[in-house]
Amino acid sequence: MSIVVQKFGGTSVGDVERIRRVARIIADTYDQGHSIAVVISAMGHTTDELVNLANDLVQNPAGREFDALLVTGEMVSASLMALTLNSMGYKAVSLNGQQAGFHTEDLHNRARILEIDTGRVQYHLNNKEIVIITGFQGINSKGDYTTLGRGGSDTSAVALAGALGAERCDIFTDVKGVYSADPRVVPEAVKLDDITYIEMLELSRVGAQVLHPRAVETARHANVQIRVRSTFYTDDLGTLVMEQHSLEPNMRAVSGIASDENQARIAITGVPDQPGVAAKIFGTLANRNISVDMIIQSLNKQEINDVAFTVSSNDLNDALEALEKVKSEIQADAILHDTSVAKVSIVGIGMIDRPGIAADMFSALSEGQINIKMIATSEIKISCLIEKAQAKQAVQTIHNVFFPEACGATLVTDQKLGY
Amino acid sequence: MSIVVQKFGGTSVGDVERIRRVARIIADTYDQGHSIAVVISAMGHTTDELVNLANDLVQNPAGREFDALLVTGEMVSASLMALTLNSMGYKAVSLNGQQAGFHTEDLHNRARILEIDTGRVQYHLNNKEIVIITGFQGINSKGDYTTLGRGGSDTSAVALAGALGAERCDIFTDVKGVYSADPRVVPEAVKLDDITYIEMLELSRVGAQVLHPRAVETARHANVQIRVRSTFYTDDLGTLVMEQHSLEPNMRAVSGIASDENQARIAITGVPDQPGVAAKIFGTLANRNISVDMIIQSLNKQEINDVAFTVSSNDLNDALEALEKVKSEIQADAILHDTSVAKVSIVGIGMIDRPGIAADMFSALSEGQINIKMIATSEIKISCLIEKAQAKQAVQTIHNVFFPEACGATLVTDQKLGY
Numbered sequence: 001m002s003i004v005v006q007k008f009g010g011t012s013v014g015d016v017e018r019i020r021r022v023a024r025i026i027a028d029t030y031d032q033g034h035s036i037a038v039v040i041s042a043m044g045h046t047t048d049e050l051v052n053l054a055n056d057l058v059q060n061p062a063g064r065e066f067d068a069l070l071v072t073g074e075m076v077s078a079s080l081m082a083l084t085l086n087s088m089g090y091k092a093v094s095l096n097g098q099q100a101g102f103h104t105e106d107l108h109n110r111a112r113i114l115e116i117d118t119g120r121v122q123y124h125l126n127n128k129e130i131v132i133i134t135g136f137q138g139i140n141s142k143g144d145y146t147t148l149g150r151g152g153s154d155t156s157a158v159a160l161a162g163a164l165g166a167e168r169c170d171i172f173t174d175v176k177g178v179y180s181a182d183p184r185v186v187p188e189a190v191k192l193d194d195i196t197y198i199e200m201l202e203l204s205r206v207g208a209q210v211l212h213p214r215a216v217e218t219a220r221h222a223n224v225q226i227r228v229r230s231t232f233y234t235d236d237l238g239t240l241v242m243e244q245h246s247l248e249p250n251m252r253a254v255s256g257i258a259s260d261e262n263q264a265r266i267a268i269t270g271v272p273d274q275p276g277v278a279a280k281i282f283g284t285l286a287n288r289n290i291s292v293d294m295i296i297q298s299l300n301k302q303e304i305n306d307v308a309f310t311v312s313s314n315d316l317n318d319a320l321e322a323l324e325k326v327k328s329e330i331q332a333d334a335i336l337h338d339t340s341v342a343k344v345s346i347v348g349i350g351m352i353d354r355p356g357i358a359a360d361m362f363s364a365l366s367e368g369q370i371n372i373k374m375i376a377t378s379e380i381k382i383s384c385l386i387e388k389a390q391a392k393q394a395v396q397t398i399h400n401v402f403f404p405e406a407c408g409a410t411l412v413t414d415q416k417l418g419y
Numbered sequence: 420m421s422i423v424v425q426k427f428g429g430t431s432v433g434d435v436e437r438i439r440r441v442a443r444i445i446a447d448t449y450d451q452g453h454s455i456a457v458v459i460s461a462m463g464h465t466t467d468e469l470v471n472l473a474n475d476l477v478q479n480p481a482g483r484e485f486d487a488l489l490v491t492g493e494m495v496s497a498s499l500m501a502l503t504l505n506s507m508g509y510k511a512v513s514l515n516g517q518q519a520g521f522h523t524e525d526l527h528n529r530a531r532i533l534e535i536d537t538g539r540v541q542y543h544l545n546n547k548e549i550v551i552i553t554g555f556q557g558i559n560s561k562g563d564y565t566t567l568g569r570g571g572s573d574t575s576a577v578a579l580a581g582a583l584g585a586e587r588c589d590i591f592t593d594v595k596g597v598y599s600a601d602p603r604v605v606p607e608a609v610k611l612d613d614i615t616y617i618e619m620l621e622l623s624r625v626g627a628q629v630l631h632p633r634a635v636e637t638a639r640h641a642n643v644q645i646r647v648r649s650t651f652y653t654d655d656l657g658t659l660v661m662e663q664h665s666l667e668p669n670m671r672a673v674s675g676i677a678s679d680e681n682q683a684r685i686a687i688t689g690v691p692d693q694p695g696v697a698a699k700i701f702g703t704l705a706n707r708n709i710s711v712d713m714i715i716q717s718l719n720k721q722e723i724n725d726v727a728f729t730v731s732s733n734d735l736n737d738a739l740e741a742l743e744k745v746k747s748e749i750q751a752d753a754i755l756h757d758t759s760v761a762k763v764s765i766v767g768i769g770m771i772d773r774p775g776i777a778a779d780m781f782s783a784l785s786e787g788q789i790n791i792k793m794i795a796t797s798e799i800k801i802s803c804l805i806e807k808a809q810a811k812q813a814v815q816t817i818h819n820v821f822f823p824e825a826c827g828a829t830l831v832t833d834q835k836l837g838y
Contacts, residue, residue, distance in 0.1 A: 016475045050495065056435045057499055058506035065505065068498035068513050072491035076469065079487035080476055086484065087477035094487050098517075099562060143518060 002167040003125065004029060007039040007135065007157035011174045012231040013077050014044035023084040025172070025234055026130060030090060035125045037164060039135045039157035040081055042073025064144055067108045067137075071097060071145045074134035074153075081132045092130040095120060097145060100131075102138030102156065110149030113138060113156070116163040125164075133160065151212025158215045162222025169224050170238075171211065172231040177239035178203070178210055181257040185392045186399045192255060194240040199255045199347050202381045206345035207260035216241065253357050254348035254402040259391045261342040263293075264316040265373070267308040268323065270333025277330050281307060284322050290315045294343070294376040294385060308374065310385060313339055341373065342391035345383040346398060358382050360401055368397040421586040422544065423448060426458040426554065426576035430593045431650040432496050433463035442503040444591070444653055445549060449509060454544045456583060458554045458576035459500055461492025483563055486527045486556075490516065490564045493553035493572075500551045511549040514539060516564060519550075521557030521575065529568030532557060532575070535582040544583075552579065570631025577634045581641025588643050589657075590630065591650040596658035597622070597629055600676040604811045605818045611674060613659040618674045618766050621800045625764035626679035635660065672776050673767035673821040678810045680761045682712075683735040684792070686727040687742065689752025696749050700726060703741050709734045713762070713795040713804060727793065729804060732758055760792065761810035764802040765817060777801050779820055787816040 006026060013019050030036050050069050054061035061069075078094035085092035101117030124131045135153030140146050148155055154171060161169035178200065181189040195203075197220035204213040210228055219226050219241065229238025271277055278297065285292055295309040311319050316337060323335050344365075351357040361382055365372055370393065374385035386394055425445060432438050449455050469488050473480035480488075497513035504511035520536030543550045554572030559565050567574055573590060580588035597619065600608040614622075616639035623632040629647055638645050638660065648657025690696055697716065704711055714728040730738050735756060742754050763784075770776040780801055784791055789812065793804035805813055 016472070019476060053435070053495075053499060054502055057438060057503050061502050063505075065498045065501040065511075065513055068515075069495060069502070072494045075491045075494075076472075076488060079484045080472060082484040083473055083480050083488070084476050086482075092484075094484055096487075 001033065001035045003037060003161075003164050004034045005037050005039065005157055005161040005164065005166045005169040006172060007153060007169065008041065008172045008231060009153065009174070010041040010044050010047070012172055013040060013081070018231075019043075019077070019080055019084055022172070022231060023081060023088060025231065026081075027085065027088060027090055030130055034167075035128075037121055037125065037131045037133060037160060037166070038081070039133050039153060039160060040074060040077050041135050041153040043077045043080075046073040046076065063108045067145050067147045070147050071134065071137040074136055078132045078134045082130075085130055085132075090130055091128060092132055093124050094132040094134070095124075096134045097137035098139040098143070100133045100160075102159075104138035104140055104146045104148070106140045106142065106146075108144075108146055111138060111140065111146035113148065113159050116160060118160075118163050121160070121164065151214040154212050154215035155218050158218045158224050158226060159222070161224045162218070166224070168227055169219070170227045170229060171215075172229055173210065174231065175210060175228075176230045176233055176236050177228050178208070178241070178256065180255070180403050181395050181399045182208075182259075185259070185395050186257075188403070189399065190403055191236075192239050193237075194242060195255050196244060196349050197241060198380060199349050200241045202345075202347040202378070203256045203258055206343060206347065206381065206383060207258035208256065211241070252348060252402075253350040253354050254346045255350075256347050257345070257395050257398050257402070258347070259342050259344045259395050261388050261391055262313050263310050263341050263343050263385070264313040265308060265310050265338040265341050265385060266316075266319060266323070267306060267336045267338075268330070268332045268334075269306045269336065270331075271305045271307055272331050273303040273305050277305075278307065280326055280330055281323070284326050285311070285319055288315075288318055288322050290319050290322070294374050294383060296374055296376075310341070310343065310374070340388045341385050342388040342394075343383050343385050344391060344394045344398065345381055346402065347381045349380050351382075352379055361398055364397045364401045365394060368393060370394050370397070420452065420454045422454045422456060422580075422583050424456050424458065424576055424580040424583065424585045424588040425591060426572060426588065427460065427591045427650060428572065428593070429460040429463050429466070431591055432459060432500070437650075438462075438496070438499055438503055441591070441650060442500060442507060444650070445500075446504065446507060446509055449549055453586075454547075456540055456544065456550045456552060456579060456585070457500070458552050458572060458579060459493060459496050460554050460572040462496045462499075465492040465495065482527045486564050486566045489566050490553065490556040493555055497551045497553045501549075504549055504551075509549055510547060511551055512543050513551040513553070514543075515553045516556035517558040517562070519552045519579075521578075523557035523559055523565045523567070525559045525561065525565075527563075527565055530557060530559065530565035532567065532578050535579060537579075537582050540579070540583065570633040573631050573634035574637050577638045577643050577645060578641065580643045581637070585643065587646055588638070589646045589648060590634075591648055592629065593650065594629060594647075595649045595652055595655050596647050597627070597660070597675065599674070599822050600814050600818045601627075601678075604678070604814050605676075607822070608818065609822055610655075611658050612656075613661060614674050615663060615768050616660060617799060618768050619660045621764070621766040621797070622675045622677055625762060625766065625800065625802060626677035627675065630660070671767060671821075672769040672773050673765045674769075675767070676763070676765050676814050676817050676821070678761055678763045678814050680807055680810055681732050682729050682760050682762050682804070683732040684727060684729050684757040684760050684804060685735075685738060685742070686725060686755040686757075687749070687751045687753075688725045688755065689750075690724045690726055691750050692722040692724050696724070697726065699745055699749055700742070703745050704730070704738055707734075707737055707741050709738050709741070713793050713802060715793055715795075729760070729762065729793070759807045760804050761807040761813075762802050762804055763810060763813045763817065764800055765821065766800045768799050770801075771798055780817055783816045783820045784813060787812060789813050789816070 082092040082094040103115045104111035135156040179189040183189045201216045226241040501511040501513040523530035554575040598608040602608045620635045645660040
């Protein structure tokens with residue numbers, strides 16, 4: 001019998017009514033003759049409440065005990081879901097990260113999954129039971145609970161689907177799928193029927209929050225087909241994330257447009273043009289686990305460089321502190337920063353063979369009187385750093401260019417959609 | 420190094436402030452040079468909240484999934500306590516029922532502890548770490564979490580103290596110890612310095628809620644000394660529960676007086692005096708797991724009996740339903756019941772050789788114009804069933820007789836005491 005993995009996020013199981021709705025979705029899929037393994041997140045704001053409790057008691061809670069605290073959130077939702085399915089007459093069993101065989105690194109708070117021992121899950125599936133598994137958690141070599149960090153539950157689901165050889169992995173969320181742009185910003189945004197792993201990866205890295213890049217990478221690695229779909233509109237098949245577009249000839253140049261307003265620009269001016277300076281700057285940041293994007297090095301005057309790059313604004317203070325320490329070593333004039341910026345990106349595997357795409361994007365921004373501060377490109381992505389205040393206008397303007405058929409359309413988008 | 424087990428109930432860890440206070444108590448005991456294993460309950464009303472959630476979703480939640488839900492309450496408090504101790508500079512580690520090696524029966528919701536594999540607890544103690552263990556829970560042969568049911572956390576602590584060969588087991592609660600009567604009813608009630616297991620067992624069975632009878636039985640079996648003491652008045656050494664009173668010659672006749680208003684009386688009238696009738700009645704109730712107390716069989720007229728007994732008022736409807744089914748079989752005239760009753764009991768190992776004690780109790784009730792409906796006695800306990808409305812007066816009156824030195828004293832009792 002084919003195995004289907006279904007993942008439900010915290011919003012989908014946020015209260016008693018929603019738990020009942022999700023139980024009905026699971027039961028319906030079971031009734032269609034599938035073996036079902038469900039991966040579930042903690043109810044709504046449970047994790048936040050646990051974090052707040054810990055913050056009230058200690059500064060910067062972390063490590064083994066913080067994980068031991070956080071894993072209870074998913075245990076609560078998983079057992080409630082199993083109780084609900086049992087009361088509906090379905091055989092269901094909840095398994096926590098240890099029971100479900102999620103072996104992770106020893107590291108706490110952001111462990112990676114090393115291996116899933118699917119023995120017990122498979123046993124219950126063979127027994128025709130619906131298996132409800134706590135997302136976001138595993139167990140390390142000491143038998144201690146670990147958590148997977150950001151994007152954890154999506155990653156749990158995709159990794160499990162890979163380990164079980166599941167037919168597909170349905171990621172149920174509060175939006176109908178992956179859109180060509182955030183429908184809250186671009187009302188005529190188009191829901192995509194399918195998207196490749198690599199596009200989804202780039203889109204989620206540049207701001208689309210519908211699926212965590214880590215889960216996409218895991219899916220790509222294990223060749224698991226993901227269907228991103230809505231808990232609240234189950235008739236809609238959502239968006240399929242997979243290796244290749246189904247219809248190559250009809251492939252669009254651009255699949256999606258995203259913006260990320262959580263960016264800060266740092267410029268280091270007057271750096272002597274000597275070997276090893278860039279290594280010093282970016283090595284210092286890497287040691288603090290700060291990711292850097294959109295690096296530009298420009299020759300200011302003879303043998304003097306300006307180096308500019310962007311970081312997540314959460315990392316800004318940390319980055320500035322680290323750079324201040326090496327400032328004299330690299331003989332820089334000044335370290336400047338700017339938080340009033342946003343990164344607008346277009347992503348599409350179809351742009352590889354179409355050289356005019358970048359120019360189309362720049363023209364669109366120019367016609368909208370939007371100044372470009374920095375540009376970074378990859379094979380399937382073009383990002384421009386612009387004024388934060390113009391980000392939404394930029395996304396709309398670019399969308400008009402690459403999705404002209406949607407312009408003027410009267411697509412009614414659901415205000416609840418949280419793309 | 421001597422091992423001390425400390426148990427803290429839900430009220431003692433009810434909020435962030437109280438968790439800090441308890442962490443200080445634990446740290447102080449550690450600083451005195453003890454090895455400390457702490458058993459902890461869920462915070463305040465956490466368990467009730469989880470039960471309510473389950474009740475909102477399904478009728479009569481029970482079994483494996485209900486246990487999987489409930490065990491999270493203690494996991495939260497245990498990890499928060501370990502985080503707090505760590506932040507104070509103490510090495511502390513939380514262990515759940517599985518990690519702490521609490522192996523139980525397969526039964527859910529009220530499993531008994533079969534064995535404690537103390538290997539991991541001992542490892543951390545040897546490592547000079549404070550070990551925080553989730554009370555009320557264990558793991559069965561399938562690797563599933565089980566809960567121990569009522570009195571579970573006290574029992575966890577006492578059983579662990581026995582398995583570790585601990586010097587003592589301190590049960591921290593919201594009262595200062597075991598009193599001669601409920602201080603809310605009898606303001607001049609005396610806190611006892613010590614009490615024997617067998618007296619404590621009887622007292623807790625007849626209404627004193629300070630310690631669950633199951634924990635007392637476990638302590639008696641494993642010969643673990645329990646100290647019942649207050650989380651809020653740590654200077655007070657509380658009450659020692661142990662095999663024998665320390666000072667035999669000064670032994671009181673009566674150690675404590677308790678009342679239980681949660682009683683119902685059932686009378687079955689006109690039962691033919693034939694062999695097997697009592698077995699039928701009480702076998703029927705036992706099959707439904709209903710405990711019966713204070714059985715009296717009286718000859719009504721020739722060869723016709725009346726049988727009366729008491730049950731917990733929670734079990735009344737269940738008992739009446741069961742008895743109605745066997746009514747014709749036992750040829751009874753009628754099945755009557757009365758819920759306006761209370762059981763008042765005196766307990767004391769010293770009454771064994773003092774035949775006048777029962778008479779003193781009956782006189783006290785008589786002088787207070789309190790009618791006795793039923794009497795039941797054991798070697799160290801005398802219980803009288805009376806009108807519920809007179810229960811508090813009865814306890815006060817009896818206390819005056821057996822603790823005359825306390826009469827008229829101006830003991831200030833804390834209104835918070837929850838005996």
